[in-house]
Structure formats: C-alpha cells, structure tokens
Amino acid sequence: MAASPIDLKAITAAGFAALKRGDPTAARAHFDQAVVAGAADSAVWWGLSLVHRSSGASAEEGAALDQTLRLDAHNLPALLAKGDLFVKQGDRRAADAYYTAALKLAPSLPSLPPEWRAELRRVEAASQRFAREYETHLLAALSASGLGTPGTERFVHAIDLLLGKKQIYLQQPKYFYFPELAQVQFFDRRNFAWVDALEHAFDGIRAEVRALLDKGTGFVPYVQRAANRPNFDPRGLLDNTDWTAFFLIKDGLTIADNAARCPRTLAALRGVPLCRIDNRTPSVLLSLLRPGARIPPHHGFMNARLICHLPLIVPPNCGLRVGNETREWREGEVVVFDDSIEHEAWNSSTEPRAVLIFDVWRPELSDKERHLVTTMLAAIDRFDGPRQWTD
Helix, strand or coil: CCCCCCCCCHHHHHHHHHHHHCCCHHHHHHHHHHHHHHCHHHHHHHHHHHHHCCCCCCHHHHHHHHHHHHHHHHHHHHHHHHHHHHHHHHHHHHHHHHHHHHHHHHCCCCCCHHHHHHHHHHHHEEEEHHHHHHHHHHHHHHHHHCCCCCHHHHHHHHHHCCCCCCCCCCCCCEEECCCCCCCCEEEEEEHCHHHHHHHHHHHHHHHHHHHHHHHCCCCCEEEECCCCCCCCCCCCEEEECCEEEEEECCCEEEEHHHHHHCCHHHHHHHCCCCCCCCCCCCCCCEEEECCCCEEEECCCCCCCEEEEEEEEECCCEEEEEEEEEEEECCCCCEEECCCCCCCEEECCCCCEEEEEEEEEECCCCHHHHHHHHHHHHHHHHHHHHHCCCCC
C-alpha cells in the first residue's frame, strides 16, 4: 500500500524547530516521518545528522550526511560536518578533502550567515595546518631517502608541484610545436659542451658591449612593426625602447656593420651549435633592458630550439622567470631555457641590463629532425614570403 501523502515542508520546519528548542527526540520523530514516507530530501537528512550529532552517534551522523550530500553535493554545512567527522576519526587527508571542497564552494554562494563565515575561517585554518603537517611528514620520509642531494632536482620539482607550491607550466609555442620533447624550464648549463669556451670569452665580449653602450648607436626596439602582418600590441612592447636590441645576426642574416663592431663576440660563438634556418635563425643580439622595464609573460615561437643568455651587465634586482622558476642572472654564467614555456624578465634597478642572446637547437632532435624542421619552415616561406621571427 502506498504511503500516505505528507506535508514535507511542514514536517521539516517542525523538526528544525524542535532542534532549536533543544528537543532532538521530537526532531527525530518529525524527520523519520519523512523518511518512512519516502519523501526525505537533503534538508531532512541534514536535520537527522544534527539529531545524531547531538547524541554523539557518529556512525549514524555520517550516514545521514552521506545521504544529504548524495541529494545535494554542494551542501556547505554537510561538507564541513563530514570533514569534522573525519577529524574525529584521525583521517586528516579525508577531512581536508571535504574542507577544501567547502572552501572552493563558498565564494559562489550569494550570501552566508555570520556563523558559517566563522566556520569557514575555522576550517581554512585547519586545512592550512593539515597541509603543513602533511608536508613535514612527506619531506621527512623523502629526506631520509636522499631528497635534496645532487641528482634529485627533478624530483624536488615534482614534490613542489604535488604540494601545490608550484604550478604546472607546459610548452605552448605560438607557431610550431614539436611533440615528445621534455618539459624543462631551465636546462643545466653543464650539459652543453660549448658553454665553458663561451664563458671564458666573457671579458672580451663584455668589453665590446661596453663600447657599444658608450657610443649608444645601433640599438633598435626588440619588437618592431612588420610591414606584411597586422601589428597588434597586447603586451605594450611594439616599438618600445625600454627593450632594445643590437643585432649581430637577425633572422639568419649577419648585420655587417654591427658584426664588425663585435668580432670577439662572433668568434666566441663559432663553437656554439646555433639553430640555423634560412630567413629565420640564428638571431644573435645584445639585449638591453632599461631601468624599471619589465617584459610581460609570453611564449616563444617554437619548442625545437632553446634560448641562451650570456649575462654581461647585470645590476641588482634583475630577474628572469621561466614557468614557475625564477633566477637572477649572474654575469658571465650562461643561462639556457625553453622560451616556449611562459616566461618574463625585469630590471628593477636604476641601471641598464645587458645580455647576449642567441638560440641553439634542442639537443634531443636528430639531424634528420632538424633538417625536416628547416625544410618545413623554408616551404612555409616559399608559400607566403619570409615572416619576421620575434619572441
């Protein structure tokens, strides 16, 4: 025989009124009436969870909360209460999962009574405490297994991502993506055989740059207008003299007058495996960043090459961020990075910053793959004409 129809709204109101006056027995009778009739909604099950909490019946409270969340997965009080139950059971990770869900949900709710705002502050503090305890526990176990010693740098990065201390940045080149290349932000300069010889030539290269700066001619905005393309300027860099360049080689072509002023620089680069693609690369330039200037976050054109810096004049408060790693340039020490990963740079000093920039092939690419990349870009240029290659 079908259950008799009930006034669910009235029964629910009566149940909560009984709870308010401190009569959980009467409250349960009202809520059970809705359950027996097969009409219980999330509010009824939430009321029953409060009844069970008042008597310390944790298992029954948990079951009622599960029903509440089954019917309304975004029930904020139920999420908090479920987290509290897991705290009592000593399961901090499970508790934090419910607390975190509640904290993410709260901003989307139109209004919250003061008591729930206080509850959110409480669980936020608890969540932060759990995170610290979890990190301490995890790092202690890993440190005993050698974390932080040479050769564990990649795993340190992985743990930072796991703990939410860093975020994942991936290659996102603007023009051409070569698949299955390692997602590396900064490369270890010691893995490139040509680095030592270039760094040994540092004094001669810097002397040439100082002479260029003293004369002050030949520098042009790094980002310039292209005559055969629309010229949008979302980052405010177009024709901006805050970031200028003195090109020795541009789009694969030697700038004769400029090259003649920097013979030692070009001689030092002869042993470097520059990325050579007709009408495209290499580009070898002296990059000048004015005091107070900042290059906004951006991505390079393709991930088949790497960008290299030889810092020449670096005042304090200058930096380079690639992905989630930030480094300060050190004069005379080569930096190698993947510019297809989001990166930015700044000069917060009162002096100009000068860096020699050039590009090399990704070492993972075979000669055949390099030839195919070169052939592809040459074919593109034959179809619609050479295109200016900028960062």
